[in-house]
Amino acid sequence: MSDTPARANTAPTYHDKVYRSGPGLVGGCFLLVLLLWLTIDAMVNGSGSAPALAASVLVLGAPLIAAFSLWPQVRAGQDRLLVRNPFRTIKLRWDGVESLVSTLSVELRAGGRKFVIWALPVSLRQRKRASKRAMIDAGDRGTVSNTPRPGLFGAPRSLPQSAAEAMADRAVTELNERVAQYREELPADAGEPELSVTWNWWLIAPMLAGAVATIAALVAG
Known part of the structure; x- marks a missing residue:
């Protein structure tokens, strides 16, 4: 067994860089909170077909909002x-x-x-x-001088x-x-x-189920 210490791996590595829309994330969170507030309130305090309609709208709306605001992402990996x-x-x-x-x-x-x-x-x-x-x-x-405007400390x-x-x-x-x-x-x-x-079926499937349930609730109501 050699007493020579193992050489550290100094090969350069590339870390993934993620691109997302900041306004989309903020807007998506706001819409989700608003949707939860309105639908849960309707399910708890509503009467007649309102609770069923609110539940179906929640099943439809939550994945729809998430799909267009929270889920989109670009990940730049090494390969x-x-x-x-x-x-x-x-x-x-x-x-x-x-x-x-x-x-x-x-x-x-x-x-x-x-x-x-x-x-x-x-x-x-x-x-x-x-x-x-x-x-x-x-x-x-179109100014008289093309000299860059001075910044902090005159630079x-x-x-x-x-x-x-x-x-x-x-x-x-x-x-x-x-x-x-x-x-x-x-x-x-x-x-x-x-x-x-x-295809993102885990998002698409609940949207379809929520759409069908919403239509059925509207027809039955």
């Missing part, structure tokens, strides 16, 4: 990209990304198919503010490029950089990338 949409989950290796663009929505093309990424909503207001910040930073507002103020982009555009830039980096490191015998698209 793979994971996209959680309200009804489908997309998994693929980085080199399987054909294109990832941010126009009126963030669109992913892979395997000859197009997917809209719900976790990265495009805000035209954010884009306008980011464009204005970039113009100010570059001194292109010239210059925003980093990432700060002059809207949230969705910045995320797309980072993800495309990861795609390019992975393709450079990819060995020649890596094989063809696989695209996996699965």
Whole structure:
């Protein structure tokens, strides 16, 4: 047995980065609380068909709100990209990304198919503010001097490029950089990338059951 201490593993590791919509999370939590308050109150204090209708609306509404606000996520892993949409989950290796663009929505093309990424909503207001910040930073507002405006302690103020982009555009830039980096490191015998698209039945099933129950309660009531 050797007395030489084991060499520590100093290989670089890549930590997953998660992208989500902050306003979507806040809005989803608010809507869930409001839904619970209204439906539980109707089930406890309602009369006639109101409790049954409230219960069916809760079964329909809770997964529907969660699917469009709390569930959507983009996870950038070391080897793979994971996209959680309200009804489908997309998994693929980085080199399987054909294109990832941010126009009126963030669109992913892979395997000859197009997917809209719900976790990265495009805000035209954010884009306008980011464009204005970039113009100010570059001194292109038609002022007499193009000298950058001074910041704290008199130092010239210059925003980093990432700060002059809207949230969705910045995320797309980072993800495309990861795609390019992975393709450079990819060995020649890596094989063809696989695209996996699965339906989120654990969200879809209660929505369908709640919709059927709501219709039945309305007809019977």
